[in-house]
Amino acid sequence: MGDGFTWLSKDMDETVAKALHAWQVAQEKIVSGAYDLILLDEFTYPLKYGWLDTNEVIAWLRAHKPPALHLIITGRDAPPELLAFADLVTEMRKVKHPFDQGIGAQPGIEF
Numbered sequence: 001m002g003d004g005f006t007w008l009s010k011d012m013d014e015t016v017a018k019a020l021h022a023w024q025v026a027q028e029k030i031v032s033g034a035y036d037l038i039l040l041d042e043f044t045y046p047l048k049y050g051w052l053d054t055n056e057v058i059a060w061l062r063a064h065k066p067p068a069l070h071l072i073i074t075g076r077d078a079p080p081e082l083l084a085f086a087d088l089v090t091e092m093r094k095v096k097h098p099f100d101q102g103i104g105a106q107p108g109i110e111f
Contacts, residue, residue: 037070044075
């Protein structure tokens with residue numbers, strides 16, 4: 001629900017606003033009871049950049065996330081508080097990537 005790569009943003013206020021709106025939508029989806037699994041792709045960045053307070057997000061999740069809901073949060077540089085809160089933490093490393101072969105980021109895949 002963002003506007004692409006943050007380092008390419010032409011209007012950082014709009015980028016931040018989109019991230020905050022995405023969190024509001026995510027909160028609605030999380031409490032809806034309509035999902036078994038929700039993926040918050042690249043959600044570590046709004047936390048890392050301070051657009052959202054990590055401790056407030058964790059407190060909200062503790063209070064509102066249904067126990068059976070699988071919530072997946074991806075992204076680099078996850079705050080230590082988020083890592084401590086998570087039930088499962090996986091660290092990935094690139095072995096091979098299309099970008100290395102000249103294939104640029106694709107809408108719907110990388111953004």
